[in-house]
Amino acid sequence: MDMPIRTADEVDLDRLNSALGFLMRLAQLKIYERFFEEVGEHNLKPGEFSVLWVILHNPGIRQSVLGQRLMIKRAHMTKLIRALEDQNLVSRKIPDGDRRAVEITLTPEAVTRVEQASQWFFSYEASVGANLTAGERQQLTALLQKFVGLG
Amino acid sequence: MDMPIRTADEVDLDRLNSALGFLMRLAQLKIYERFFEEVGEHNLKPGEFSVLWVILHNPGIRQSVLGQRLMIKRAHMTKLIRALEDQNLVSRKIPDGDRRAVEITLTPEAVTRVEQASQWFFSYEASVGANLTAGERQQLTALLQKFVGLG
DNA sequence: TGGAGATTGTTTCTTTGTAAACAAATTTTG
DNA sequence: CAAAATTTGTTTACAAAGAAACAATCTCCA
Numbered sequence: 213m214d215m216p217i218r219t220a221d222e223v224d225l226d227r228l229n230s231a232l233g234f235l236m237r238l239a240q241l242k243i244y245e246r247f248f249e250e251v252g253e254h255n256l257k258p259g260e261f262s263v264l265w266v267i268l269h270n271p272g273i274r275q276s277v278l279g280q281r282l283m284i285k286r287a288h289m290t291k292l293i294r295a296l297e298d299q300n301l302v303s304r305k306i307p308d309g310d311r312r313a314v315e316i317t318l319t320p321e322a323v324t325r326v327e328q329a330s331q332w333f334f335s336y337e338a339s340v341g342a343n344l345t346a347g348e349r350q351q352l353t354a355l356l357q358k359f360v361g362l363g
Numbered sequence: 364m365d366m367p368i369r370t371a372d373e374v375d376l377d378r379l380n381s382a383l384g385f386l387m388r389l390a391q392l393k394i395y396e397r398f399f400e401e402v403g404e405h406n407l408k409p410g411e412f413s414v415l416w417v418i419l420h421n422p423g424i425r426q427s428v429l430g431q432r433l434m435i436k437r438a439h440m441t442k443l444i445r446a447l448e449d450q451n452l453v454s455r456k457i458p459d460g461d462r463r464a465v466e467i468t469l470t471p472e473a474v475t476r477v478e479q480a481s482q483w484f485f486s487y488e489a490s491v492g493a494n495l496t497a498g499e500r501q502q503l504t505a506l507l508q509k510f511v512g513l514g
Numbered sequence: 515t516g517g518a519g520a521t522t523g524t525t526t527c528t529t530t531g532t533a534a535a536c537a538a539a540t541t542t543t544g
Numbered sequence: 545c546a547a548a549a550t551t552t553g554t555t556t557a558c559a560a561a562g563a564a565a566c567a568a569t570c571t572c573c574a
Contacts, residue, residue, distance in 0.1 A: 238513075239511050280371035463523065
């Protein structure tokens with residue numbers, strides 16, 4: 213009365229294997245796994261790197277704008293920024309023009325660290341999707357950009 | 364001395380806007396947002412639907428195999444299954460052949476519910492990526508399948 | 515056969531992220 | 545101008561997901 217044993221690749225997903233949400237989740241998990249395997253001594257999480265990178269390229273950016281662009285909720289952004297501040301990587305300034313807002317800048321120390329980490333990050337990124345051809349990778353990138361409205 | 368204000372789409376992402384990990388995260392967040400906007404009365408989370416769907420198509424599947432296929436960790440799978448059990452949607456059976464394992468089956472009630480939810484789910488899924496052409500959508504699906512090793 | 519190691523699932527603790535209520539400042543509008 | 549509504553960020557409480565330690569069972573091989 214027991215069922216025959218299935219191994220993982222014998223599981224029948226039926227139509228689920230064409231569902232974009234499902235595929236996207238698997239893809240992201242795969243990418244994150246590799247990130248943590250390879251991040252080594254940089255001691256950064258994916259979200260931290262992207263936040264620092266964007267601040268580097270947009271010094272004085274406001275927390276709210278940063279969150280909108282990276283799709284990070286306000287409540288969570290507060291925690292991320294405070295954690296970065298505790299590591300002395302960012303500084304906060306209340307602008308005179310709007311005293312509700314917070315403008316974020318990298319510390320000089322962080323500029324160096326982010327520049328170093330970015331060398332690793334973008335070579336890691338280039339190795340993601342090594343099971344695709346260069347053309348396929350390029351296509352996938354372009355389609356995702358259009359999908360999320362960045363193209 | 365204040366910085367000029369940037370709006371979200373004026374933020375300079377530099378090379379980050381071609382990073383697959385970043386694009387994939389944005390894409391997934393966008394998809395999840397729509398899921399919750401449209402799920403309505405079905406009262407399901409994305410993970411719950413996929414788990415129930417796979418059990419429907421693989422009755423008696425083992426927790427471990429389900430987790431491997433859906434990339435859900437064992438510790439989390441335990442909680443998911445217990446929550447489903449509490450809603451009387453799945454039943455667990457310890458097989459005689461291996462008393463460590465657990466085989467999962469849908470309750471008759473759940474079969475009906477999943478069949479109904481799947482009608483909604485797959486039409487919702489078809490509407491995801493409406494800003495792509497049909498051909499682009501198809502390409503994206505195929506590339507993701509290859510990327511995650513399902514194609 | 516029986517003991518070492520692997521597998522399966524659970525429990526506990528921590529991290530990551532969201533939701534809702536709140537406070538302060540700004541904008542809108544009557 | 546003043547009250548109402550909105551924006552911005554923070555706090556608190558909670559949910560989702562993972563890591564590590566554990567217990568039970570099974571496999572393998574000396």
